[in-house]
Each structure stands twice: as C-alpha cells, then as structure tokens.
Amino acid sequence: MKHLVVASFAGLCLLLGLPAASYGNHDGPRPINTLPRYGGKAKSKALQKIDQDFIASELRKYRRDAHAASEVSVELGWQHLAQQDPAVSIKRFNQAWLLDSTNCNVYYGFSACLSLQGDAKAAREYFRLAQRRDPKNQGAAKYNERLAELRNKQADVSANILT
Template identity: 30%
Template sequence: MIKCLSFMLLATLVASCEWSSSSSSSDAPVSAVRRKIAYEKWLEVAKEDFRLCPKYGNGVKSQEQINADKIFLETVIAKAGSPDSASNHYFLKACDYLSHDDLQTTMYRLNQAWMLNPRNPDVYRGFGWVYNRLEEYQLALEQFNEGLSYDPKNEELLMEKSFVEKRLKASKRPTSL
C-alpha cells in the first residue's frame, strides 16, 4: 500500500502507477458541474445517483446492479490478484480524479474501492477528502473516524482528521466586523 505525507505527492505518484487499460481522468475534459459543486447541488444530484454517497448510500441495489457488481468484482480481482490490491488500485484512480477536481468520478471510484474492500482505511480517507472539498467538515470527520476504526494508528488519517477538526472549529467561530 502506498503511504504518503501529502495528497500532492500521492497525486503525482498516481499518474505513474496506472496498471489499468482504462483511460485516466486527464484524458477527458471535466464538465463545469463536476469541477466545482456546492453541497446542496451535490445532494440534489445524489438523489438520482446513489454512487455519489459513500458506500453507495447503503441503498438497496436492483438485481441488474447486483449482477453488474458481481462481474466487476470477479474481473478486477482476477486482474489485480486480490481484493486488497484491486481496492488500492481503485483508491489510486480516485486520487487521480480528485487531483483533476472531478468529485463525482472520485466518489464513483472510491465506492468501487470500498466494494472491493470495505475495511480499506484509505477509502474512508478518500470519502473524507470529497466532503472536505465540499466544505462539509463534519461529514469529512465522520469518514476519517470510520477509517480510523479499521486502522487506529493510520498516520495519514490522523493528519487529515487533525486538519479537518481545525477547519470545523474555525468554521464555527463567529466572525467580527
């Protein structure tokens, strides 16, 4: 598993670690809606697309979606060699999309990484990053804490949690005129 001290280092690393034959986010333009989106708009879109919610919003999937998931899991695990390796791969793909400000595709890839390994603490770090970008610090904090429940000594999660706690505290301070 790749460890890093900053997201920029990780994003740089991601660009050189692609093993998938699928195109990366840098190959396609990102729509304005995907680049910068307010949380209210995010929630509106998420009503129609549960892939925008961590862990697919814990929603009930149709039989068609369950069958597609089964094929996806079998295919990527066979290619990666293990669910953990496949989960890490999709986490890195999410990092690439995040570095291009494509929050929607970031969340899609994080959910795929989660489906491959629901105990991967990096996935929760990624969920937290998306909420952090949406300036939803409490939700980001909840994701970091969930990741820490699987790996309480994870340095990256502890660092991210600290940053978000500071942002959360600052956002609750009254401003003076």
C-alpha cells in the same frame, strides 16, 4: 449584484471548461454511485450483478488480492479528486469499497470528497471510520497531505479565475 457576479463566474467557468461548482453541493437527487457507500441504499438485482461482475473481473486482474485491487481504485479516486471531479472520485472510492470494505484508505477518500464538498460533519464521520480501520494511523498522514494539496490547488484555481 451578487447574482451578476455568480452568473459571470459560472459563465467564465463554462467558457474555460471548468466546473462552476466542482466541489459544491448539488440540488436534486444524485445517482447512488456518486454517494459514499452508495448512500446506504439498496441496489436492484441488475446493479448487484454489475457489482459482482466488476469484483470478479478485478480479482482476476489482481490475482485474487482484493486489497491490491481496492488500492488501485483508491488511487484513481484521488486522481479524479485532484482533477476536480468529485462525482467520479466517489465512484472510484465506491469501487474500492466494494473490493475491500476494510481498507482504511477508502474511508479517507470519502472523507476528502465530503470535506471538499463542504460537508464537514460527514467528512469527520468518514475520517473516524478510517481511523478505526487504521489503528497505527498509517493512512492519516497521507490523507492530510493530499487534502492540503487539493485545498491549495483549489485556492490557486479560484485565485487565477478571479484575477
């Protein structure tokens, strides 16, 4: 019976155009750009070149202000997370991290993604990393507010699908 309910839910999500496991864990290897800080894995020379070109382009666009460029990518990450697209969200947070690895909001973003994906341990670790870069806790309140909004939205979507 449980399998029938899960299959029905997945089918309904497919018909409605919703991801069936939008925040759930995924089986199999995931591309490194969908893992926070690229999963700590070494990149090929080709990927390193892409990163260098991206950074150069963004720095030109934001007048050499890496933090400003990083903040734009952070905002895009939150927007994709609100649209229940955690893979693209992490890609944007990774881009923000490339631009400014000291930006506390990058780590808050990773924490939110991991929290919504059900990885509480990793989410706590990224939250701690964020707080180390945010000694006055200026980003923590915004993080908590955004995460609460996302959880409420996620609960509303689930409730609407089940009714």
